[in-house]
Amino acid sequence: MPDTLRIVIIAPSLDGNDLSEPEWAYRWVEALSRMADVTCLASSRIGAVPLAEQLPRARVVTWPEIPFLYRKLERFNAQVKPALPLFHAQARRWIKHAQRNGETFHIGHQILPQGMRHTTPLRNLGFPYVVGPLGGGLKTPAGFEKEVQATSSISARLRQIDDVRLSYDPFLRAGYAGADLVLGVAPYVVARLAPVGIRRFHALPERGYGNFAPERTRQSEVGTLTLFHAGRTIRTKGLRDTVRAMARLRDLPNVRLVSAGDGEDLTNCRAEADRLGVADRITFLGKIPREKVEEYYAASDVFCFPSFREPMGGVFFEAMAHGLPIVTAANGGPDFLIDDTSGIRVPVTTPDDFANGIAEAVRALAMDPALRLKLGQGSRERLHSFGSWDDKAELMLSFYRDIIARRAEGMT
Known part of the structure; x- marks a missing residue:
């Protein structure tokens, strides 16, 4: 040798x-x-x-x-x-x-x-x-x-x-x-x-993994949550499904969604938000500089990226470095990358059931700050294990x- x-x-x-x-x-x-x-x-x-x-x-x-x-x-x-x-x-x-x-x-x-x-x-x-x-x-x-x-x-x-x-x-x-x-x-x-x-x-x-963001020790109040979705806005990345999930959370008006990214499905996502009456709770940033993306990770409570045809997803590594609990699809790369200690994986069946599953996962995190803290810490540990x-x-x-x-x- x-x-x-x-x-x-x-x-x-x-x-x-x-x-x-x-x-x-x-x-x-x-x-x-x-x-x-x-x-x-x-x-x-x-x-x-x-x-x-x-x-x-x-x-x-x-x-x-x-x-x-x-x-x-x-x-x-x-x-x-x-x-x-x-x-x-x-x-x-x-x-x-x-x-x-x-x-x-x-x-x-x-x-x-x-x-x-x-x-x-x-x-x-x-x-x-x-x-x-x-x-x-x-x-x-x-x-x-x-x-x-x-x-x-x-x-x-x-x-x-x-x-x-x-x-x-x-x-x-x-x-x-x-x-x-x-x-x-x-x-x-x-x-x-x-x-x-x-x-x-x-x-x-x-x-x-590279550098980790400072560890989070505090969580938002019960019923208050900022979701973050980041990535190219194509249909398979799940932004449209997240918009539909927001419509199933009308009783939680303090749950908000921020999206960073551009792509061919962005117009459809905006139209879906208008049609479902949730546009006032969603911010579509479009494409933003890399340093701004980091700021939104730091300001968010949950990374919601239910990409259902995702090979791996570098954005998960970024979100985990910020100690964010993850909501994603139980399919492909995310189903391997994210485990039960770091997030909630939603089965991919029909678009309607998928949106319902995302909403249920978000609701569970919104109503349980201790669960968010536990999964956020698990997210950092999961990333470190790679x-x-x-x-x-x-x-x-x-x-x-x-x-x-x-x-x-x-x-x-």
């Missing part, structure tokens, strides 16, 4: 100054680069701080993004990633060239992209490799399909072909079947990959070493 592991990491779009996947993957790679010999193959993002400056301890090799896709078709590019095959070809060619020049890599890790619809360039290169954490691929619950389809973009509907590809695409299947370890953001991922027959799986949240970025890097190193040892012993 080598003292220092030489790791090659595939991570297009990596950027520590971005949000979501590019940022969390950067944190992971940065931590690994302080513990091992890391070569990172990535994109050079337009307008971003050069990745080599962001990762001074790693060897960084980048290829430029395609300007047209980044500037003109940003959302389509983020979802479909049409330039990914070119990036993978460049990465694979670079690795083979390095090997011909005598370089040895002990293990590879494709950490981005997170979606299950993408192949890997690490197959059949003579060293073991890891893929993930993977997320996505969740199906829309049957009772919600009509409303979701009414506001879905064309690129979002490409999800419908994922099942077919996982069952029949030979390149996609071979990439996962050949991986020594597949990581998923939650246990549902292994079920989605069942048609492939992967060797080994481990559920691991995509994010680590580990810091350094903890995650240490865990990955243990996985890498175990994989290398298994290969040496002829095990799979």
Whole structure:
């Protein structure tokens, strides 16, 4: 077993100054680069701080993004990633060239992209490799399909072909079947990959914890509650369901909802609030700066984010860092991330029953400040249990070493 592991990491779009996947993957790679010999193959993002400056301890090799896709078709590019095959070809060619020049890599890790619809360039290169954490691929619950389809973009509907590809695409299947370890953001991922027959799986949240907000010791009065919902306003994120839940809480006029985020379903949510007569108790902020989002977390009593097709949800990590009890959907990533010590998970059946369930959860929290305090403390503890970025890097190193040892012993 080598003292220092030489790791090659595939991570297009990596950027520590971005949000979501590019940022969390950067944190992971940065931590690994302080513990091992890391070569990172990535994109050079337009307008971003050069990745080599962001990762001074790693060897960084980048290829430029395609300007047209980044500037003109940003959302389509983020979802479909049409330039990914070119990036993978460049990465694979670079690795083979390095090997011909005598370089040895002990293990590879494709950490981005997170979606299950993408192949890997690490197959059949003579060293073991890891893929993930993977997320996505969740199906829309049957009772919600009509409303979701009414506001879905064309690129979002490409999800419908994922099942077919996982069952029949030979390149996609071979990439996962050949991986020594597949990581998923939650246990549902292994079920989605069942048609492939992967060797080994481990559920691991995509994010680590950073700084915690000061601990809360006081709660609002009985019947008084500020709910906070933050995220892109699309139908699956559950804001419309939360608005409907507010209409079932008319007898609690001091329960209020604040929403931060923009998206194609925001107009529908505003209209729903007007139609149900609860617009005076809901504040739609739209898109606001990051620092303002933190202020609203700090000023809120409960994080209500019943996203019913959520792969994981970075906003949960933010809310838990503020010690907020969570109301969410009992489906996908949230069903794994949030447990009974940190929040209330609502079964996803029909839109009407879902709204009723959210309302019942909110009512329970509004009427029981002690429960809010208990779940808020549990929320912080739950987040701490997922580990810091350094903890995650240490865990990955243990996985890498175990994989290398298994290969040496002829095990799979």
